[in-house]
Amino acid sequence: MVAIENILGATWEHLILTYSALFISIGVGIPLALISLRSRKIASFIIAFANLVQAIPSLAVVAIVVPLLGIGFTPAVFAIFLRALLPIVKNTYIGLSKVDESMIDAAKGLGLTEWQIIRHIRFPHAYPAMFAGIKFAAILANSIAILTAIIGSGGLGSLVFEGLASFNMDKILAGALPAIVLAILIDVSFTVIERKITPEALK
Template sequence: MVGVERVAGAFTEHLMLTYASLFLSIVVGIPLAVLSLKSKRVASIIMGFANLVQAIPSFAVVAIVVPLLGIGFTPAVFAIFLRALLPIVKNTYVGLNEVNEAMIDAARGIGLTEWEIIRYVRFPHAYPAMFAGIKFAAVLANSIAILTAIIGSGGLGSLVFEGLASFNTDKIIAGSLPAILMAVFIDLSFSYMERRFIPKGIGGG
């Protein structure tokens, strides 16, 4: 039997891992998506890098981080951040880029600057795609956070790996069940926020 305090502590570490890396992915990913609007060349470079990182297996990403940053919480956050970046960059870019050109021309016609067009025209129409990307990134971060236990991040993954190493079913369940419940919570909470904050009719172009 695994103590409640041990599970609670591991869950807190897992929560911090997931949301710290997700926050970092949002802070970096959305500006990169906006920067991608500057030109097709810039977009191809940024998307190419994001796709390359996403193509690397999760275990390999975690392993590569160790020689660069060592082991522990911070390297784990960086590894999760790399894996969660693509959905946010790609979905935000698609949402920003697929606004009807007639609306863009009309906005320019009334004197809006490019930044004002991004803020008041492109972003509102990109919200559904952005939310979808962030929600997927959050679920992905939650799953990768389990894997980063192999580099000393702690969290629920430490219980899972300890359980696997010792054939301890209680530890495996104590580590995996909260992670599963958290994934369900992430999906439901982001779906609620999407319905709550995105006006009906937005996203249709």
């Protein structure tokens, strides 16, 4: 049996790792989506770069950051950030750019600035797509956080890999089951937040 204190400690480390990377991905991804609105060339470049990173296998991404940043928490966050970036950038850009042009023209006719149009028209209409991207990124970050244990990130992944190394099923389950529960909670919580924030007309 694995001590409950060890499981709780690993779960806390896992949450810190996952959400640190997720918040950085959101903080970078949404501005990149806004920049992409300026021109199709910029959008094509940013989306192509994000697609390229996403195409690299997760294990390869984790391996690549080691010679660049070493091992430990920070390299693990960077690896997770790279994997979680695409769905946030892509979905946010799609949501922001698919607003009816007649609404944009009407807003301009009323004298709204570009930022006011983004804030009051584009963003509310983009919420469903944005939250779908963020929710997928969160679930992805949760799973990659397990893998980054091989570069010393700690968390639930350390229990899984220790269990695999020693053929200890208790340790494997002690790491895997909380990660599965967290994935379900992430999905449910983001769905609830999306429903509360999304305007009624778009539900």
